[in-house]
Amino acid sequence: MEVRYENITKQFGETPVLENLNLTIHDGEFLVLLGPSGCGKSTALRMLAGLEDPTSGEIYIGNQPVTDMEPKERDISMVFQSYALYPHMSVFENITYPLKIRKVSKAERKKQADRVAEILEIGNLLKRKPKELSGGQRQRVALGRSLIREPNVFLMDEPLSNLDAKLRVHMRGEIKRLHTELGITSVYVTHDQTEAMTMADRIAIMEGGHLQQLAAPNEIYNKPTNKYVGGFIGSPAMNFVKGRYKGKEDRLDFDVFDFPIDHEWREIFERELSGDDLYLGVRPEDVQVSTTPQPGAVKGEVYVVEPLGKEMITIVRVGDHTVMACIEPDVDIEMNQEVWLQFKNHKLHMFDGKTEAKVV
Amino acid sequence: MENAKTGMKAKRMREEIIRYTVLFIICLIVLFPIYWMVITSFKTQGELFHSTQTFFPQQFTLQYYLDPVDGVLTAGSPFLGFFFNSMIVASASTVICLVVGSLAAYSLARFEMRINKNDRLSFAILTARMLPPIVVIVPMYLIMQQLGLLNTYWAMLIVYTGFNLPFVVWMMKAFFQEIPKDLEESAMVDGDSRMKAFYKIVLPLVAPGLVATSIFTIILTWNEFLFAMFLLNSADMMTLPPGIATFITQYETNWGSLTAAATLAVVPVVIFSFIVQKHLVKGMTLGAVKG
Ligand SMILES: Nc1ncnc2c1ncn2[C@@H]1O[C@H](COP(=O)(O)OP(=O)(O)OP(=O)(O)O)[C@@H](O)[C@H]1O
Numbered sequence: 001m002e003v004r005y006e007n008i009t010k011q012f013g014e015t016p017v018l019e020n021l022n023l024t025i026h027d028g029e030f031l032v033l034l035g036p037s038g039c040g041k042s043t044a045l046r047m048l049a050g051l052e053d054p055t056s057g058e059i060y061i062g063n064q065p066v067t068d069m070e071p072k073e074r075d076i077s078m079v080f081q082s083y084a085l086y087p088h089m090s091v092f093e094n095i096t097y098p099l100k101i102r103k104v105s106k107a108e109r110k111k112q113a114d115r116v117a118e119i120l121e122i123g124n125l126l127k128r129k130p131k132e133l134s135g136g137q138r139q140r141v142a143l144g145r146s147l148i149r150e151p152n153v154f155l156m157d158e159p160l161s162n163l164d165a166k167l168r169v170h171m172r173g174e175i176k177r178l179h180t181e182l183g184i185t186s187v188y189v190t191h192d193q194t195e196a197m198t199m200a201d202r203i204a205i206m207e208g209g210h211l212q213q214l215a216a217p218n219e220i221y222n223k224p225t226n227k228y229v230g231g232f233i234g235s236p237a238m239n240f241v242k243g244r245y246k247g248k249e250d251r252l253d254f255d256v257f258d259f260p261i262d263h264e265w266r267e268i269f270e271r272e273l274s275g276d277d278l279y280l281g282v283r284p285e286d287v288q289v290s291t292t293p294q295p296g297a298v299k300g301e302v303y304v305v306e307p308l309g310k311e312m313i314t315i316v317r318v319g320d321h322t323v324m325a326c327i328e329p330d331v332d333i334e335m336n337q338e339v340w341l342q343f344k345n346h347k348l349h350m351f352d353g354k355t356e357a358k359v360v
Numbered sequence: 361m362e363n364a365k366t367g368m369k370a371k372r373m374r375e376e377i378i379r380y381t382v383l384f385i386i387c388l389i390v391l392f393p394i395y396w397m398v399i400t401s402f403k404t405q406g407e408l409f410h411s412t413q414t415f416f417p418q419q420f421t422l423q424y425y426l427d428p429v430d431g432v433l434t435a436g437s438p439f440l441g442f443f444f445n446s447m448i449v450a451s452a453s454t455v456i457c458l459v460v461g462s463l464a465a466y467s468l469a470r471f472e473m474r475i476n477k478n479d480r481l482s483f484a485i486l487t488a489r490m491l492p493p494i495v496v497i498v499p500m501y502l503i504m505q506q507l508g509l510l511n512t513y514w515a516m517l518i519v520y521t522g523f524n525l526p527f528v529v530w531m532m533k534a535f536f537q538e539i540p541k542d543l544e545e546s547a548m549v550d551g552d553s554r555m556k557a558f559y560k561i562v563l564p565l566v567a568p569g570l571v572a573t574s575i576f577t578i579i580l581t582w583n584e585f586l587f588a589m590f591l592l593n594s595a596d597m598m599t600l601p602p603g604i605a606t607f608i609t610q611y612e613t614n615w616g617s618l619t620a621a622a623t624l625a626v627v628p629v630v631i632f633s634f635i636v637q638k639h640l641v642k643g644m645t646l647g648a649v650k651g
Pocket residue numbers: 012017035036037038039040041042043044081191
């Protein structure tokens with residue numbers, strides 16, 4: 001079912017947490033809410049579940065306004081960030097509790113529990129109490145309780161945060177598979193961008209109570225709408241170099257190097273830029289490093305080299321700027337060596353110096 | 361090495377001995393009056409007034425309990441009436457207190473109410489406990505008289521519920537605050553109404569709290585003397601404390617019946633405490649959330 005946040009504002013006392021959130025989640029979509037800690041992801045989810053009242057605005061599930069509805073009338077399942085397992089019930093009773101409320105027969109409950117337990121690899125834990133489980137096991141039980149039925153919407157609040165790397169990758173796959181099979185609208189909260197990129201149909205990036213960008217993973221990566229999104233997505237993070245627009249001289253001035261621009265770019269800058277200041281954004285993987293002078297390349301000095309096995313991160317100082325580059329692991333460079341940087345032209349991002357919105 | 365070990369052992373041994381000795385002395389001080397009461401109720405009349413008192417009945421008698429004329433357990437004895445009245449009043453007021461008090465405590469623990477800003481309402485509730493009962497006893501008498509409730513269970517239920525509720529609310533509030541809010545929220549998302557989530561998820565988890573609170577209220581009402589003394593003056597409505605006091609008259613004190621009645625009065629509280637104490641376990645919420 002389609003989910004719609006319309007002009008949602010949420011304040012706790014005087015503190016605004018979400019401001020005028022407008023967000024439509026399509027029927028059957030897997031939407032990931034991504035943002036730093038404290039940006040209001042859980043709050044947005046809890047309002048959809050009916051656990052928190054918006055200060056103003058309306059939420060729709062399907063075409064029905066649900067803002068005044070009780071949680072149980074919304075037919076939603078949710079994995080809580082804190083797991084919220086029922087301590088006095090066994091794992092089996094925890095997982096099947098939603099079915100028990102719906103008066104599903106014992107045999108059917110057993111069947112469903114076994115199905116879910118197999119997916120989550122917790123079959124051997126069904127008889128235990130939550131306090132006898134490790135953090136990761138508890139988290140999978142919490143996931144199981146949500147996955148056991150087919151609600152209108154799945155809500156998951158960082159459901160994999162406490163699993164080890166291997167299990168996390170595995171569960172990521174399982175959740176995605178399950179979602180494709182069932183086709184139920186899902187909202188998934190995380191601050192792990194790998195999770196977001198791999199699982200999402202679309203990612204909603206939130207920060208400071210505002211929706212920064214809502215788009216498919218590739219678009220978020222390739223066309224960030226502002227400096228924040230550009231810097232938030234991608235690891236290692238995008239390089240930013242502060243500079244000035246020199247329209248009369250057909251160039252961008254970055255102190256230690258210039259960047260020539262053509263007529264077309266000039267037009268865009270004239271139209272879009274609020275002042276003269278701007279940021280050049282370039283991802284480390286779009287920076288080429290060579291040990292010999294190249295035409296149009298920027299000279300710098302290697303500050304640090306960090307080999308990662310499949311690639312190598314090089315931090316290069318160019319005047320006062322620091323530029324990070326991901327390069328082939330077998331390139332032979334050392335600290336303090338002079339290198340020449342080239343930016344892949346079509347992979348450059350320009351952001352307004354004041355509004356930080358994307359210019360080109 | 362070996363020496364150090366045995367030294368440690370000896371030290372621990374000494375500590376244990378000291379601890380048990382202290383405990384033993386405390387128990388002796390606490391239990392001796394009760395012991396004296398119990399054995400007194402089995403001594404014959406002659407022994408009771410003998411110049412030398414013994415720690416154990418020389419001649420064991422059940423006459424104060426079973427005497428066909430004035431034994432406390434004989435059908436129609438005033439004691440049985442007192443006992444019955446106490447049972448009704450204590451259990452009914454405890455049940456009312458727990459039901460009303462838990463719901464109130466839950467609301468105070470969970471909801472933000474303007475009236476309860478900075479815990480104002482919670483504090484106001486507590487003030488009811490701050491007055492010593494003796495201060496309100498005369499007004500209370502007059503009120504009950506006007507309402508025509510003197511010598512009724514209703515009077516006692518109203519007073520005891522009124523006086524115990526604040527206590528129940530405060531105790532239960534602390535227990536509810538221990539339970540993570542996420543638990544009932546999760547139950548509500550799973551499909552429960554709030555009331556049902558309260559009943560099926562929260563209440564089982566505060567069971568130890570309910571038990572502890574109920575023991576306190578039962579004991580408080582079971583022991584209450586002052587209000588019962590003033591508000592119940594006909595013998596057939598009296599509860600145990602003023603009832604037992606009637607064995608002490610201007611002319612004589614009927615020690616045998618008095619101690620027999622008092623001994624029996626202790627029994628239900630002891631039994632109740634034994635039954636419920638196993639629910640007094642802590643750590644029920646372990647494993648609910650991440651931590
Ligand atoms: N009940 C509350 N009362 C007051 N402030 C709250 C309450 N719940 C959340 N907040 C505040 O609202 C903001 C958003 O909280 P929220 O839990 O939605 O963040 P989040 O994005 O889920 O963060 P995280 O990734 O750490 O879980 C935070 O600054 C938090 O302090």
